[in-house]
Amino acid sequence: MTAGEKAKAKGEQIEGKTKEAVGNATGNDRMAAEGRVEKSTGDARAAKEKAKDVFKR
Secondary structure (H helix, E strand, C coil), X not given: CCHHHHHHXXXXXXXXXXXXXXXXXXXXXXXXXXXXXXXXXXXXXHHHHHHHHHHHC
16 A cells, blocks of 8 residues: 555545534434545445555555
8 A cells, every 4th residue: 555545545544533523422323424425435445455465566
């Protein structure tokens, strides 16, 4: 996994998790849903990069 893509994926995961927590704490369902989407995007990006690494070897 390239360092830039890995950092981007981790950043999306952290940002999504934070948004979800804030949304749940404040009762803002929309923000919580956006957080879940961002976290899922980060998870998918990380999985894609790991798959690319497997096929490089």
